[in-house]
Amino acid sequence: MKILSANQLKEADQVTLENQQISSLDLMERAASQVFNSIHQKLKGAPILIHVFCGIGNNGGDGLVISRLLLEHGYTVKTYIVNFSEHRSPEFLDNYDRLKSMSKEWPIQLRSEEDFPKIARQDMVIDAIFGIGLNRPMVSWVVDLVKHINEARCFTLGVDVPSGLYSDKAPDDPNAVIVASTTVTFQSPKMVFFLPQTGKYTENFEVIDIGLDKDFLHQVNPQALLFHKREISTLYKPRPKFSHKGTYGHAVIIGGSYGKIGSTILASKAALRIGAGLVSAYVPECGYIPLQTSNPEVMVITDGEKNITTIDISISHNAIGIGMGLGTSDQTTTAFIKFLEQNKSPLVIDADAINILAKNDNYKELIPENAILTPHPKELERLVGSWEHDFEKIEKAKAFSKKYHCILIIKGAYSIVVAGNNLYVNSTGNQGMATAGSGDVLTGVITGLIAQGYDPLQASIFGTYLHGRAGDIGASKKGYESLIAGDLITNLGNAYVDLFKREATKPEN
Ligand SMILES: NC(=O)C1=CN([C@@H]2O[C@H](COP(=O)(O)OP(=O)(O)OC[C@H]3O[C@@H](n4cnc5c(N)ncnc54)[C@H](O)[C@@H]3O)[C@@H](O)[C@H]2O)[C@@H](O)CC1
Ligand SMILES: Nc1ncnc2c1ncn2[C@@H]1O[C@H](COP(=O)(O)OP(=O)(O)O)[C@@H](O)[C@H]1O
Ligand SMILES: [K+]
Incomplete structure (x- = not known):
């Protein structure tokens, strides 16, 4: 199985949009609904409280889609927007509007430590704060939010990667990364899962095929190959x-x-x-x-x-x-x-x-x-x-x-x-x-x-x-x-x- 870098995945994303003539909103819907399916298969409608933390980029957009699908299936969900920047991605904004239009409870805005919610040990967290787009240190209140989530020690599912991990280097602060119980990752496992300094932030991972362009995936020279029994x-x-x-x-x-x-x-x-x-x-x-x-x-x-x-x-x-x-x-x-x-x-x-x-x-x-x-x-x-x-x-x-x-x-x-x-x-x-x-x-x-x-x-x-x-x-x-x-x-x-x-x-x- 190919391990692709963040840049290669972004390129695959673009090629897919062109070749399959779909919008990036469609691709997000496709990817995030598979994360939802994976969660739904395991939870089977369990009446637990699910906290979904969404950033304002496309990882956050995925989180919003997952929230919407969970709500549509009768789960108890609280959605939070982690406002670490004013630059919201278009796909985030579209999904934000869709979520607001179908739910009485609007997403809760987080801007500082005072806004942090209580998270109980028996709740579940979905971490969609940052994906593979993290490119600089997080501001201090977001670091505190990450620590707050980790302190709850509840089952935490990372979307694509645990928030706080860079794709190509160790974290600035080892405590400023979500510790995920599992990570559902898109298309290819990420190199960070296999290295001692960064692999410890997710206990397990699941790779889901989001249907990126097959020719591109076939010809691309990967960052590494992960070998299983099949190969x-x-x-x-x-x-x-x-x-x-x-x-x-x-x-x-x-x-x-x-x-x-x-x-x-x-x-x-x-x-x-x-x-x-x-x-x-x-x-x-x-x-x-x-x-x-x-x-x-x-x-x-x-x-x-x-x-x-x-x-x-x-x-x-x-x-x-x-x-x-x-x-x-x-x-x-x-x-x-x-x-x-x-x-x-x-x-x-x-x-x-x-x-x-x-x-x-x-x-x-x-x-x-x-x-x-x-x-x-x-x-x-x-x-x-x-x-x-x-x-x-x-x-x-x-x-x-x-x-x-x-x-x-x-x-x-x-x-x-x-x-x-x-x-x-x-x-x-x-x-x-x-x-x-x-x-x-x-x-x-x-x-x-x-x-x-x-x-x-x-x-x-x-x-x-x-x-x-x-x-x-x-x-x-x-x-x-x-x-x-x-x-x-x-x-x-x-x-x-x-x-x-x-x-x-x-x-x-
Ligand atoms: N082909 C793919 O791999 C797909 C990716 N999708 C999602 O898109 C994610 C990547 O989305 P984005 O590129 O929007 O990135 P993120 O959502 O990871 O981050 C959002 C944005 O925040 C900014 N940023 C980075 N570090 C920051 C910091 N410390 N403080 C404040 N702002 C910071 C960056 O400009 C970044 O684009 C993936 O991880 C995945 O979840 C999916 O929606 C669909 C398909
Ligand atoms: N935590 C671990 N998970 C998987 N394999 C491990 C782990 N720790 C050690 N190993 C494997 O065990 C072997 C240890 O090699 P090495 O340290 O040279 O042992 P020794 O010198 O005692 O023979 C390596 O093949 C290594 O990959
Ligand atoms: K994440």
Whole structure:
């Protein structure tokens, strides 16, 4: 699914008006009535008090349409106009008149704190103050209104985006944004939903198709792609009946140091579970027995006593995952850099291998083309420098990916695969995966996919998806707290099986 920027959505809006020969008032009616439908389906006429807060632009216009439709269906509604400016949009004004003409109760004008209404915990709020048009800080009384609404802690539905969020940067004041229980958003999910600084303002979101011009949507180069099962299952490579283990490649996992051998156990097991034909682990001697006993299917090569001192892989192989638990001692750093100078295999670079690269710009020049780097936020900061907000972080990651011709996976909730200017946002995974070793599993998964013949970009996207899905299946059985990295490995098979399960169809109302 395409994630479009605010400007692209505005352009889509204009193209739609021209090509479909409709007015922007019609488009607003179409969009807002779908928000109403979504609310009505859930509320089913429940007799609760609904407060609709409308700005004076088109987001406010949507709010007015929703108010009118709610009233027409017998809901108890109070509509407020948040007068943050005198420049009312024409569509707002039209809908304002329509609402006044059908309701005895006229919208309530808000101009200062004295006008704020009481909102009870059991009421519902519809937030249509600002949409994607917010372009400067809100005046202080509107900030206070946002805080007043948030303090009510009632079910709050954001229209398009929670008010107070910019489309391309972090909020000026983290408390000056509506915290929505859900957001019903038009046509495309917004990038802000997927980033830590801004995604926290909506617990859920629902994308509604408002029928914008299909050709435009098809040809537009999106800000990012959000990948779900539908797109992902097309990447799957079936296993031919007459295949043998050689068909699925040999993955090598290099890492570990005294006390951190577990990371290589997890990564090599994950490479096997994702389907590599053969897996070898290259570890210091202290890892030999732990690996052989915990993973009988994995072959083990050793070097150094407590940490790796040279990396010399003479066996034939198809992909290497390197870095988990490796350490960054001088000896290991030298070994890794020498290895990079000679290496010709597809690489997944993780953890301490990233930390070593971050030490010196000359080292970064050795990153082979199409290598995949899987930094968590701290490792990313070491690699690309610090950022003020998440959008800047993404720009820095893109610049790094372009400069060194590599793929970066920004890990976290909604991990983002960065390949040059292209961004792929993962839809699977959960907070239970914030646990030791889950990144090691991801490295094993991606290495195992490349060994099987997936190209690095496919392996990054497919692997991130399956890893998250395994976490979701694991959490559905164990809950978030007790999910551990080993559970992700256990559920990789279920994640594959799930790829081809049909969604249960929703019962008709
Ligand atoms: N194609 C689409 O995406 C559609 C968008 N529609 C709605 O239109 C919204 C965008 O409407 P608008 O562009 O009118 O913008 P908003 O309604 O978000 O904001 C209203 C106006 O306020 C001004 N403004 C921005 N920041 C301000 C501040 N801090 N203080 C005072 N004034 C400020 C801006 O000039 C802005 O145009 C969308 O979010 C959506 O709700 C729908 O009606 C229909 C289709
Ligand atoms: N809140 C979260 N939601 C979804 N996935 C998460 C969350 N927190 C962590 N993860 C995933 O778990 C993994 C953690 O990786 P990392 O921090 O490198 O772990 P470790 O170094 O312990 O192996 C990443 O794939 C990340 O996307
Ligand atoms: K809003």
